[in-house]
Amino acid sequence: MNILVINGSPKGERSNTLRLTNAFLAGVCNSQEDCSPAIEILHISQMDINPCLGCFSCWKTTPGQCCIHDDMPSALEKLLWADLTIWSFPLYFFSLPGKLKTFIDRQLPLSLPFMNSHAESGGHPARYDMSGKKTVLISTCGFYTANSNYDSVTAQFDRICGKGNYTTLFCGEGELFRVPELSNRTDEYLAVVQQAGREYAFGGIKEETNAKLQELLFPRDVFERMADASWGIKQTGEKEDVSLTFTKQMAALYNPAAYPGTDIILDMDYTDIGKRYRIILGKTESRVVEQFSEKPTTVIHTPFSVWQSIAAGEIEGSAALMKHLYSVEGDFDLMLKWDDYFGQHKSADISKDKPTSNGKTDIGLP
Numbered sequence: 001m002n003i004l005v006i007n008g009s010p011k012g013e014r015s016n017t018l019r020l021t022n023a024f025l026a027g028v029c030n031s032q033e034d035c036s037p038a039i040e041i042l043h044i045s046q047m048d049i050n051p052c053l054g055c056f057s058c059w060k061t062t063p064g065q066c067c068i069h070d071d072m073p074s075a076l077e078k079l080l081w082a083d084l085t086i087w088s089f090p091l092y093f094f095s096l097p098g099k100l101k102t103f104i105d106r107q108l109p110l111s112l113p114f115m116n117s118h119a120e121s122g123g124h125p126a127r128y129d130m131s132g133k134k135t136v137l138i139s140t141c142g143f144y145t146a147n148s149n150y151d152s153v154t155a156q157f158d159r160i161c162g163k164g165n166y167t168t169l170f171c172g173e174g175e176l177f178r179v180p181e182l183s184n185r186t187d188e189y190l191a192v193v194q195q196a197g198r199e200y201a202f203g204g205i206k207e208e209t210n211a212k213l214q215e216l217l218f219p220r221d222v223f224e225r226m227a228d229a230s231w232g233i234k235q236t237g238e239k240e241d242v243s244l245t246f247t248k249q250m251a252a253l254y255n256p257a258a259y260p261g262t263d264i265i266l267d268m269d270y271t272d273i274g275k276r277y278r279i280i281l282g283k284t285e286s287r288v289v290e291q292f293s294e295k296p297t298t299v300i301h302t303p304f305s306v307w308q309s310i311a312a313g314e315i316e317g318s319a320a321l322m323k324h325l326y327s328v329e330g331d332f333d334l335m336l337k338w339d340d341y342f343g344q345h346k347s348a349d350i351s352k353d354k355p356t357s358n359g360k361t362d363i364g365l366p
């Protein structure tokens with residue numbers, strides 16, 4: 001099988017979406033004897049692709065050949081070569097990134113000029129035999145869900161490929177794929193994408209796998225709090241200290257279902273940078289404050305660099321404690337139940353409205 005990946009992210013290799021596409025490909029390839037030589041990838045951002053001039057010379061003057069001499073003619077050959085084309089792209093303004101749309105416009109030489117009277121509301125027949133070719137769309141978007149955000153994309157591909165003639169894998173919360181601290185959850189999702197690739201190669205993605213792909217990476221409120229905190233700026237537009245941004249993101253993971261009945265006041269005392277922030281774990285949400293006077297429940301005295309390494313999974317939290325890389329003052333119960341408070345819960349877990357523990361390392365501790 002010849003596979004063509006069209007990477008439409010302006011970020012090229014650094015694309016969030018490409019991580020999903022690579023996982024999907026790994027699944028497809030696992031189920032083939034050896035398909036690695038048959039994969040081609042086009043990084044649209046690095047290609048010389050000029051806008052269609054609308055001159056119709058590819059229909060009239062030089063049938064099938066565009067008059068613009070750039071990277072498009074060879075890309076069209078790759079499209080004809082491929083048995084499976086995977087479109088990998090971010091959602092931009094509820095649609096495709098501009099250069100990818102230009103790439104689509106430049107496919108005009110692949111159509112014949114004549115009207116296809118069978119097509120509902122008009123269309124043109126293909127110049128070449130495209131029967132048997134398969135298409136997959138893989139995309140991430142920045143909102144918490146992919147639901148309803150891809151209507152214009154599917155409307156477009158319904159016309160280009162035909163309704164039901166292509167497979168989609170759309171995922172919200174796409175920016176989380178670049179956050180190492182959240183890799184427990186994102187890797188779990190990527191494993192499902194890989195499974196989907198394997199099943200696709202054997203005839204189609206199973207309903208059960210599709211259902212897992214529809215699950216949110218994180219519940220909406222947790223994701224939106226993390227997303228808002230990630231910009232590192234205050235409401236006033238002023239830049240905030242990186243340690244505050246980090247602490248807010250950590251606090252965003254708080255699972256109120258673990259609320260013990262009274263507020264927990266956790267102080268993060270970053271000893272190497274002389275900063276201390278308070279995280280208040282309340283009945284319905286967590287708050288980070290910079291000014292406080294009340295006595296805390298628990299204080300974690302830690303170099304900021306150590307806590308960052310723990311959060312990134314470079315050091316194990318409990319091992320770091322044993323080595324006295326940080327210390328805990330006050331109620332230690334919070335540390336023992338860290339997973340319940342700050343675990344990387346899936347949306348489905350949260351909806352059960354009870355404390356959950358996935359037994360994995362989280363953005364913080366053991």
Ligand SMILES: Cc1cc2nc3c(=O)[nH]c(=O)nc-3n(C[C@H](O)[C@H](O)[C@H](O)COP(=O)(O)O)c2cc1C
Nearest residue numbers: 009015016017090091092093094140141142143174
């Ligand atoms: C110009 C621009 C427009 C965007 N429009 C949307 C949008 O309409 N809906 C959405 O959910 N995310 C939107 N996003 C967020 C991206 O889809 C998201 O960050 C995606 O994960 C990026 O994927 P990539 O790393 O593969 O390029 C937009 C981002 C940019 C830069």
